[in-house]
Amino acid sequence: MPSLDQDIAKILITREALSRRIVELGETISREYAGKDLLLVCVLKGGFMFLGDLARAMHIPHALDFMAITSYGGARTESSGVVRILMDLNASIENRHVLIVEDIIDTGRTLAYIIENLRTRNPATLKICTLLNKPARREVNVSVDYVGFDIPNEFVVGYGLDYNELYRNLPFVGVLKPELYGGEGSP
Ligand code: IMP
Numbered sequence: 001m002p003s004l005d006q007d008i009a010k011i012l013i014t015r016e017a018l019s020r021r022i023v024e025l026g027e028t029i030s031r032e033y034a035g036k037d038l039l040l041v042c043v044l045k046g047g048f049m050f051l052g053d054l055a056r057a058m059h060i061p062h063a064l065d066f067m068a069i070t071s072y073g074g075a076r077t078e079s080s081g082v083v084r085i086l087m088d089l090n091a092s093i094e095n096r097h098v099l100i101v102e103d104i105i106d107t108g109r110t111l112a113y114i115i116e117n118l119r120t121r122n123p124a125t126l127k128i129c130t131l132l133n134k135p136a137r138r139e140v141n142v143s144v145d146y147v148g149f150d151i152p153n154e155f156v157v158g159y160g161l162d163y164n165e166l167y168r169n170l171p172f173v174g175v176l177k178p179e180l181y182g183g184e185g186s187p
Pocket residue numbers: 046071079102103104105106107108109110111154155156157161162163
């Protein structure tokens with residue numbers, strides 16, 4: 001039977017490593033937001049799996065909301081810098097403690113847009129939690145408060161992250177075989 005695993009060149013972060021790190025993040029965030037009106041804002045679609053595990057690793061009351069963003073207009077493995085809100089938050093964030101939950105920060109363009117947009121709505125505080133961070137690719141300076149893993153400059157899929165809408169369901173973070181997306185090292 002054909003399997004998505006066959007398209008993976010290597011596993012970068014195993015499901016066990018993801019799980020351990022997310023438990024740590026959940027503990028840290030729970031401590032730092034104890035007693036506050038916390039709202040986790042998940043950036044769809046990539047953030048959905050991380051949000052699910054992070055929320056379960058937290059032991060303080062908190063609300064959830066979702067926004068959907070698209071940032072790719074050009075090639076599918078490069079950020080176009082063009083960001084569009086496809087679905088906005090349901091509720092007001094005014095005077096609330098907002099923590100943005102992202103899958104990955106690459107150039108930083110998407111996040112810079114989201115931050116600028118949410119700031120105009122006057123949250124009490126606005127912080128960022130990202131599972132993955134590619135510091136080598138940063139073009140826009142954004143300050144990130146919680147990072148799961150710094151990763152090298154490779155196109156990764158799995159655990160919410162896609163290529164062409166596939167691979168989001170993989171339970172690990174892996175590097176896609178370059179020949180599948182015409183990236184580095186492809187024929
Ligand atoms: P940025 O605007 O360049 O920071 O891009 C952020 C968005 O690009 C993320 O939310 C992802 O949807 C996507 N992205 C960036 N790098 C990768 C990757 O290696 N794999 C899959 N998606 C990625």
